[in-house]
Amino acid sequence: MVKNPSHDHPPGKEHVCWGGGGCTQSHHHRLEVQNLRVSYQEVMALDGISFSTECGRSIALIGPNGAGKSTLLKALAGLLRTDSGSILWRGKPLTRSSYEIAYLPQRGDVDWNFPITVRSLVEMGRYPNLGWWRKYSKHDAEIVQRALTTMNLLDLQDRQISALSGGQQQRTFIARALAQEAHVLLLDEPFTGLDRPAQENLARLFRELTAEGRLLIASHHDLQTVEGNFDDVLLIKRTQVAFGEVATAFTPERIAAAYDR
Secondary structure, X not given: OEOOOOXXXXXXXXXXXXXXXXXXXXXXXXXXXXXXEEEEOOEEEEEEEEEEEEOOOEEEEEOOOOOOHHHHHHHHOOOOOOOEEEEEEOOEEOOOOOOXXXXXXXXXXXXXXXXXXXXXXXXXXXXXXXXXXXXXXXXXXXXXXXXXXXXOOHHHOOOEHHHOOHHHHHHHHHHXXXXXXXXXXXXXXXXXXXXXXXXXXXXXXXXXXXHOOOEEXXXXXXXXXXXXXXXXXXXXXXXXXXXXXXXXXXOHHHHHHHXXX
């Protein structure tokens, strides 16, 4: 279907779990990136990326075209080999096989004409949990049903994904991540191509997911909506420009440094 494939939390905020997919506020549920470097053949794509965050946060990944945003998301998802540095999830090296990490590609990288229904796509989220021998069970079906319900997709579950609106397609991919029981959602330009109401609905959904205890990292290009939609910002231009809470890190000076203004 896919064409080609140090931050402390404010005190006192508690997290709850969604069907086992969320994570409690704990140092054990942290994503830590140290001095990450990624290159394509001899071309450096990313260098010197370092940040630490935890569940219950949403991070806007900001930078100009070619800054390495998609590369970073794929590296965090375990889809790209890194040259050096480390990515630790819950204190252990991240592997591609980790079902706790879900990657949602850009809509332009997905073949929306692929013949699959909404429900079948969401059911794919259970595959990493099944392994080689365990069969799809009643428990798996209940998790899929809950994901469809949460994303308000029950009425669309038998519809082909090609017949969905852009917002419905995004909700279907997020439902697949919920069925996967992922703790971390990595989203590549999730708002792109959506009309304003769909963008507002998606932003509201992201707030609900972080309130439940998930970590969201999303590449984003609309600088005007960063403050209202995200907790933190990671500014990059192949190297790291800034990371921190939006209110303190997303300054005109740092934006200018990232965009050569």
